Amino acid sequence: TTHTPEICKALLFLALVALGSAALLPKRTAARKFVKQCTPKAQVGLCKAKLPRWWFNTESGKCETFYYGGCGGNKNRYLSKEECEKTCALPTDKRCKSKYKPMHNDSRNSSYVFDSSTKHCRRGRGPFQDQRECDITCRSVAVCTDPRPSDLCAGKAFPVYYFSPITGNCHSELGCSYKGNNFPTLEECRSTCKAGK
Numbered sequence: 001t002t003h004t005p006e007i008c009k010a011l012l013f014l015a016l017v018a019l020g021s022a023a024l025l026p027k028r029t030a031a032r033k034f035v036k037q038c039t040p041k042a043q044v045g046l047c048k049a050k051l052p053r054w055w056f057n058t059e060s061g062k063c064e065t066f067y068y069g070g071c072g073g074n075k076n077r078y079l080s081k082e083e084c085e086k087t088c089a090l091p092t093d094k095r096c097k098s099k100y101k102p103m104h105n106d107s108r109n110s111s112y113v114f115d116s117s118t119k120h121c122r123r124g125r126g127p128f129q130d131q132r133e134c135d136i137t138c139r140s141v142a143v144c145t146d147p148r149p150s151d152l153c154a155g156k157a158f159p160v161y162y163f164s165p166i167t168g169n170c171h172s173e174l175g176c177s178y179k180g181n182n183f184p185t186l187e188e189c190r191s192t193c194k195a196g197k
Helices: 005-018 030-038 081-088 131-138 141-145 186-193
Strands: 051-057 062-068 112-115 120-123 158-164 169-175
Touching (some): 030 141, 112 131, 158 186
Antiparallel strands (some): 158 169
């Protein structure tokens, strides 16, 4: 069975709690908050009221309306669109919502575009001169719970920093890209994932 990244993130968190490892998780990290409050699907709940509410849809990357029953449900439920966007919204820089499409990996194009379907920066005829500029502008806290990329570096590995939801901190390791949960600097990892706070 294949699972969406959102389901995998939620399952990881639930597995850690079930194994008694919740104490290892940071108490107030942005990554943990995002997983708990923004990745579950909207739930009507157990009661029969029809209260208009907002939820963050990770597939569309937008806050959307639904009717809440009044009891039960999950934390991905907000009284207003503004509250939902403040808690869960992805980057708002207009360049991150570019109409340009990513190119194939063999493209020789030297500019970059933010691919909203994968939440990663890729080569394309886009508004960013290099991948680092795109990553810094568009990468959101959502990547902090992504598994580390398992690229084969073919002998070109360099130091990268990644966020561990288990320790709540950023760690150094060798990698070959700065996409997803791979950051070029410790400071960028910490500021994106609010690590160690």
